[in-house]
Amino acid sequence: MKECEEIIQALLKFRNEREWEQFHNPKDLALAVNIEAAELLELFLWKNANDANPESVKEELADVFAFAFLLAEKYKFDVKQIVLDKIKKNGEKYPVDKAKGSAKKYDEL
Numbered sequence: 001m002k003e004c005e006e007i008i009q010a011l012l013k014f015r016n017e018r019e020w021e022q023f024h025n026p027k028d029l030a031l032a033v034n035i036e037a038a039e040l041l042e043l044f045l046w047k048n049a050n051d052a053n054p055e056s057v058k059e060e061l062a063d064v065f066a067f068a069f070l071l072a073e074k075y076k077f078d079v080k081q082i083v084l085d086k087i088k089k090n091g092e093k094y095p096v097d098k099a100k101g102s103a104k105k106y107d108e109l
Contacts, residue, residue: 029071036063
């Protein structure tokens, strides 16, 4: 079984055992991703980047991933494929010869 599929199946089992699917529509899953991402950001607020607690970062990042995987499952997206497709698309927008070492957005290169 692919790693992503194993994760998704474990999340679905956890969700279904608690009868939470009723709450997991695409809109609410997208909101949950954003809320968990905000909690991840909060760990860095008013600190140097290296001062965030790694265990807390791990917990919040797992929450972001969990809701993102559940949202992908709702749309029947292949997580591996959509990430690889996005890397390819970004490679076209940010060619190495123009983007290397630059933080500029693609339309400013």
